[in-house]
Amino acid sequence: MATNAIDQTRRMLSLVTYLRERPGAHVQDVARAFGITEDELISDLDVLPMCGTSFRGGDLLDIDTDGDRIWWHNPDDVAEPLRLAADEATALLVAARAVTTLPGLRESDRLALVRATAKLETAAGESGAASSRLSVTFEAEGGVFADVDRAISERRRLWLRYYSPARDELTEREVDPIRLFAVGHTYMEGWCRLSEARRTFRLDRVAEIRLLDAPAAPPELELRDLSAGLVQPAAEDPEVVIEVGTGGRWVAEYYPHDSAEELPDGGLRITLRTPDPASLRRLALRLGGDGRIVTPPELADSAREAAREALAAYEDAV
Numbered sequence: 001m002a003t004n005a006i007d008q009t010r011r012m013l014s015l016v017t018y019l020r021e022r023p024g025a026h027v028q029d030v031a032r033a034f035g036i037t038e039d040e041l042i043s044d045l046d047v048l049p050m051c052g053t054s055f056r057g058g059d060l061l062d063i064d065t066d067g068d069r070i071w072w073h074n075p076d077d078v079a080e081p082l083r084l085a086a087d088e089a090t091a092l093l094v095a096a097r098a099v100t101t102l103p104g105l106r107e108s109d110r111l112a113l114v115r116a117t118a119k120l121e122t123a124a125g126e127s128g129a130a131s132s133r134l135s136v137t138f139e140a141e142g143g144v145f146a147d148v149d150r151a152i153s154e155r156r157r158l159w160l161r162y163y164s165p166a167r168d169e170l171t172e173r174e175v176d177p178i179r180l181f182a183v184g185h186t187y188m189e190g191w192c193r194l195s196e197a198r199r200t201f202r203l204d205r206v207a208e209i210r211l212l213d214a215p216a217a218p219p220e221l222e223l224r225d226l227s228a229g230l231v232q233p234a235a236e237d238p239e240v241v242i243e244v245g246t247g248g249r250w251v252a253e254y255y256p257h258d259s260a261e262e263l264p265d266g267g268l269r270i271t272l273r274t275p276d277p278a279s280l281r282r283l284a285l286r287l288g289g290d291g292r293i294v295t296p297p298e299l300a301d302s303a304r305e306a307a308r309e310a311l312a313a314y315e316d317a318v
Helices: 007-021 026-032 038-050 085-098 107-133 139-154 277-290 298-315
Strands: 063-066 070-073 156-164 169-183 184-191 197-201 206-215 241-242 259-262 268-273 291-295
Touching: 007 026, 007 038, 007 070, 007 139, 026 038, 026 070, 038 063, 139 156, 139 169, 139 206, 169 197, 169 206, 169 277, 241 277, 277 291, 291 298
Parallel strands: none
Antiparallel strands: 063 070, 156 169, 156 206, 169 184, 184 197, 241 268, 241 291, 259 268
């Protein structure tokens, strides 16, 4: 069975704990415990000695094997509490934020990474503040940028497979591109033929892109003023308050909001404005036990009723 990088990383982290508790473990026993072949285990063991608690090459895992048993010679040395220098904290935070934007990343992994990033931000304090002014563009995003730029210059339509975090799904659509711009991330504004409306697409969420032979023919539209940000809720838009647990902190990453107050249990109380509060019912259903709408009360009641109906439909189905 094919293993992606996320699966392998998770397995290797578990492997470190497993080996610490079992000095001299037999290769075949460890491979059987993790459901992998001995060759796959040896490949993991070849990588672990390059890992450790410092980016500067010190405190690496001293793990080796004779092909029969596995020995970890310095488990106590690397078990000391981790102390990050300012540059290390910055590098970790920038990398973590970049990985959370990758299209196709499983939502459970994305949420775990968001939670870990929040904890790291708290621990780093002022030493990690510089990370908020830095961003990383993956090579895949650079390729998407080139295709969009070419489509605009040649007035050609684009086909996209696009990841929507609000719906946690990939959709296929054809888009007539209008322009590229950057507000924190790089975006394409275009006329979406699926929704027959102007839409904005973040390039790092484009899972696949293809130039089509069909000419791009977006309607004449007045370009929006983005000087005040990508999303600009109006002051008269209704206010919505949502409380989320630790598993729902990602909401503050994806929804423009007026404030996000820390809660004692590690969650957030998020205040935002939207012209269509009813559109947040889907968010409430997706959050499940990780969040609830506090106000307005009629929206909270509507979300609870939608949840009851969904549960009833599920129970009838089984």
